[in-house]
Amino acid sequence: MIHHISSDHIGIGDLDKILTNRATLVLGKNSITDIEKCRNYLDNKTDNTDELFYGINTGFGSLCNIKISDEQTEQLQKNLVMSHACGTGELVPKEVVKIMLLLKIQGLSYGYSAAQLITINRLIDFFNNDVLPVVYQQGSLGASGDLAPLAHLALPLIGLGEVFYKGERLAASVILKKMNWQPIRLKSKEGLALLNGTQFSNAYSVWSMIKAKRLWKLANLTAAVSLDAFNCRRSPFDVRLHTIRPHKGQATTAKTILQILEGSEVAKLEKKHVQDPYAFRCIPQVHGASYDALDYIERVVTTEVNSVTDNPTVFPESDAILSGGNFHAQPLALVLDHLAIALAELGSISERRTYQLISGIRDLPAFLAADPGLNSGLMIPQYTAASIVSQNKQYCTPASVDSIVSSNGQEDHVSMAANAATKAYKVVENIERLLAIEFMTAMQALDFRKPTKSSPMIETLRTSYRKVVPFLEQDRVLSTDIHETIIFLRTISVE
Numbered sequence: 035m036i037h038h039i040s041s042d043h044i045g046i047g048d049l050d051k052i053l054t055n056r057a058t059l060v061l062g063k064n065s066i067t068d069i070e071k072c073r074n075y076l077d078n079k080t081d082n083t084d085e086l087f088y089g090i091n092t093g094f095g096s097l098c099n100i101k102i103s104d105e106q107t108e109q110l111q112k113n114l115v116m117s118h119a120c121g122t123g124e125l126v127p128k129e130v131v132k133i134m135l136l137l138k139i140q141g142l143s144y145g146y147s148a149a150q151l152i153t154i155n156r157l158i159d160f161f162n163n164d165v166l167p168v169v170y171q172q173g174s175l176g177a178s179g180d181l182a183p184l185a186h187l188a189l190p191l192i193g194l195g196e197v198f199y200k201g202e203r204l205a206a207s208v209i210l211k212k213m214n215w216q217p218i219r220l221k222s223k224e225g226l227a228l229l230n231g232t233q234f235s236n237a238y239s240v241w242s243m244i245k246a247k248r249l250w251k252l253a254n255l256t257a258a259v260s261l262d263a264f265n266c267r268r269s270p271f272d273v274r275l276h277t278i279r280p281h282k283g284q285a286t287t288a289k290t291i292l293q294i295l296e297g298s299e300v301a302k303l304e305k306k307h308v309q310d311p312y313a314f315r316c317i318p319q320v321h322g323a324s325y326d327a328l329d330y331i332e333r334v335v336t337t338e339v340n341s342v343t344d345n346p347t348v349f350p351e352s353d354a355i356l357s358g359g360n361f362h363a364q365p366l367a368l369v370l371d372h373l374a375i376a377l378a379e380l381g382s383i384s385e386r387r388t389y390q391l392i393s394g395i396r397d398l399p400a401f402l403a404a405d406p407g408l409n410s411g412l413m414i415p416q417y418t419a420a421s422i423v424s425q426n427k428q429y430c431t432p433a434s435v436d437s438i439v440s441s442n443g444q445e446d447h448v449s450m451a452a453n454a455a456t457k458a459y460k461v462v463e464n465i466e467r468l469l470a471i472e473f474m475t476a477m478q479a480l481d482f483r484k485p486t487k488s489s490p491m492i493e494t495l496r497t498s499y500r501k502v503v504p505f506l507e508q509d510r511v512l513s514t515d516i517h518e519t520i521i522f523l524r525t526i527s528v529e
Contacts, residue, residue, distance in 0.1 A: 068145025121170030176451030180234030283325030
């Protein structure tokens, strides 16, 4: 698959296809024209004026009033990249680094950043050849751009830093020699163009959104299995209820659950209880609220994908170089916090269903043990789920309400989007684990309903699942079952 980089709108689904299909990136003709026009404009502008332009012929941050001579502009940009590459902590996952490359290429391609064509093409070379710079998670305040992580992304361009290539961690100088690539000689403003921007925070946002959309569907599927396993009523999913409270997510969830359960024999069993616990009865309201949140978050993240977020910004058509604040990641910080909360709620209600299923009620044995007493059954996976839910609550403490002054007061309000991004990533991973525990528990409970069957869709799913994770007759190491369930849920269709 070939994807042409252009100014055409690109959405989360498009990004997912590019990454899933391992697409080859190619710059479109219009993008090449825009890139070269902007670069030529800046060169002509600085050659014919003594005017100061931030970061182009001045220092950075609070050093913005110190003029840099023409002879020093190239060294200035190289110094910028080197001095800002001070990340630490855990490494950014390779799949997120690849998204960072894609988003940086996209942002520079619009022709407002004055990057050289050779620089952007080298980033494309990195992407197409899976040469992934070593980037650290800690270092960005989410304003002035994601400076430290983007500096590490840029280091290999100039022959510094490290990369991952074919399973090896190598010095960038080694991979440049191997590929017969010369180090890039950065021209004026290029260091800023590479380091300014929100591509670290937004790469995490894109990754999290791709996963979150699937996890929402998995949450509905898993909840549907639990509904039959717990012998629940269908009335909470009646379309009439959601017509009089017409939140889109609520109605969509209810409709989805009924479709999954269509044809279930369990639905016809006698219901001795008048109402089900909230974790079952309020699935449309809770899952639906998360759906609506994800819908809003996706719009913000998509807008950021299609934006220019470095500073200053060059406008050749209107003969202007504007210094502004498009690097400030407050829009992402807010929605990343929102994303963590919305997903955490899917996990929280999932754990409550797991708890109910093992409680020894509704004709189900305690802890779903076939031989209780001698065997603990699924007692402890619920402990695991409870610990993960509690951890998610801690991760959901908002980062976006925090700020800290930097650069001698010049950068006096920052977004902390990078911290919001890495926290949201952890919540996404945790939700996958929580849903796997519920799915494993619900399938065990559903087996106690035999010979009464669930819906054809769920019965087909159960048949496939039991080939991977057998019914729990006697105690065994359940960590293995949880991990096998996670892998199973990654492979099934949720469309």
